[in-house]
Structures are given as C-alpha cells and as structure tokens.
Amino acid sequence: MTTTWPRPNRTVGFIDALALTGLTGLLIARFVPVARLPFWGCVLRQHTGWPCPGCGLTRAAERVAHFNIAGAWEANPLGTVAALSFVVTIVLSLLHLLFKMPLPTLAPSRREALVLRVTLAALVVMNYGYVILKTRFPALL
C-alpha cells in the first residue's frame, strides 16, 4: 500500500466526495420517510419471500441516522458498517476542510486490491447469509 501525505490543504478530494455521498444519504434517511413511500420495497422479497442482498439497507441507514445503531445492525450489519464509515468520512472531511488537515492518498498494490475485493465479496456473502437467516429462519438466530 503506497501512502502519500500531502501538505496541509483544503483541496476537495476523494474523501470529501465520499463524505458528501454519506451526508446526502444520511440526511435523506433522517428527514425523508423513504421506507413509507408507496412504491418502496424489494420486488424479490415481495414476490418470492426471499430477501435480496440489499434488503435492510434503507432501514439500516434510517436507524443510523436516528442513532439507533443496534437496530441498524439487526437490519443489515454490513449496511451499518458502511453507514458508520460514511460518518467517519464526514468527520474527516470536516477536519480537512475546516482545519486544512491533510488526508493521505492510499494506493493499494495489485495484490492488496485483490485481497480487498475477496474480503469484500466474502463480507457481502456473509451479510446476505445473515439477512436470509433473519428473514426466513429467525428461529435459528
């Protein structure tokens, strides 16, 4: 992993863009009752009873935005981790834009990128397994 530390600056970069993504998502989750919209819902779950890999993400974001971390974890653990990661990027971006805190540029090597992808894929599969168990076989949990 190549880490480059720039000089103190306020240049808008990747972390700031990620923070904007997280901020937009969390503000929508906080103030817009997305889950109550008439057309909102999982088609796969409605038609087959089985959840999709993204089931529970809306609830997770909504609950994190309302500081209900345990509830969010129950809805979708990986979604909760993602939402909390966005909170971290928001804090980092604020520090960067307000106090010129330098943010490092991380460039993983080819091997490290492969490890990252495999880990992420494994986490997605594990998370989907949990969501299936929670939805279809709650007695097993």
Next chain:
Amino acid sequence: MVGSRGNLPPQALEYGEIFMSGRGQIGYTILRILAWPIGFLIIAALVHLFCILFGCATNGFGATLRALGYAQAPMIVTMLSIVPRVGPLLAFAASAYSLVLLVWGVMRLQETNGGKAAAAVLATPVLFCCCCCGTLALAGSALKSMFNAGN
C-alpha cells in the same frame, strides 16, 4: 404504459399527479439544477471507490472526476426526452453512450485495461440496483401494468 395507469396503486397515482403538475415540474427542474453538481461528485466518489477496489486508481480521484465530466457530454440529448415517442429512446441511448464514454475515459485516464475500467464503472449501477429496490419495484410494476394492459 400511460394507458394502463389504472393498474397502479392509488397512492402511486397521487404521487404521479403531483409530479406531472406544473408546480411539480418546476420543482423537479429546480431540484435537478441544484442536485446535478452534488450527484456528479457522488457518482465520481462511488466510481473511484470501485476503481480502488479493482486496482485501477493509479492517477487519483481527479482523473476519475475528469473522466466522468467528459462522459457527461451526451447527456445534453436527454433534454429531448420530452419529445413524444422518440425522445425517451434518444435519452436512453445518450445515457448508455455516456456510460460507454465513462468506461473509455476511466481506461485512458487511469491507464488501465478495458475489463477493469468496465468493472469499476458498471459496479456503481449494480450497487444502485441493490440499494434502490424501490426503483426496481416501480419499473417492475410499470412493466406488469404494461403486460396486463396488453392482455
């Protein structure tokens, strides 16, 4: 599809009426103008995140942002979407071409191969499909209504 609106749930019809009204359209236009730069940065962030994951982020976030900027050019055609029949097709073609340009842009500016660039760019719409099941539901119910109307 418009002829089969009766098959949609009443709440969806109500939202549709609000959206299609003059005030709704003005509000949507203002929202789009305000949301475009924010959406631009958000999509760039997501594409770059996948560029990092697929090991094709050699030249940093700036390169991804520029690639996305260049790829937005065909989106001007989406203004023609109000033209009956042909407009939506043109808008869809422009959006698809914009995606192709983004793959090419990422490939050139991040100095990577086509496979990695395509994976990094196409992972974002896949993520949106997973996150926005509501959109899928809407598209699904519209298709269902269309098929029902045909029967």
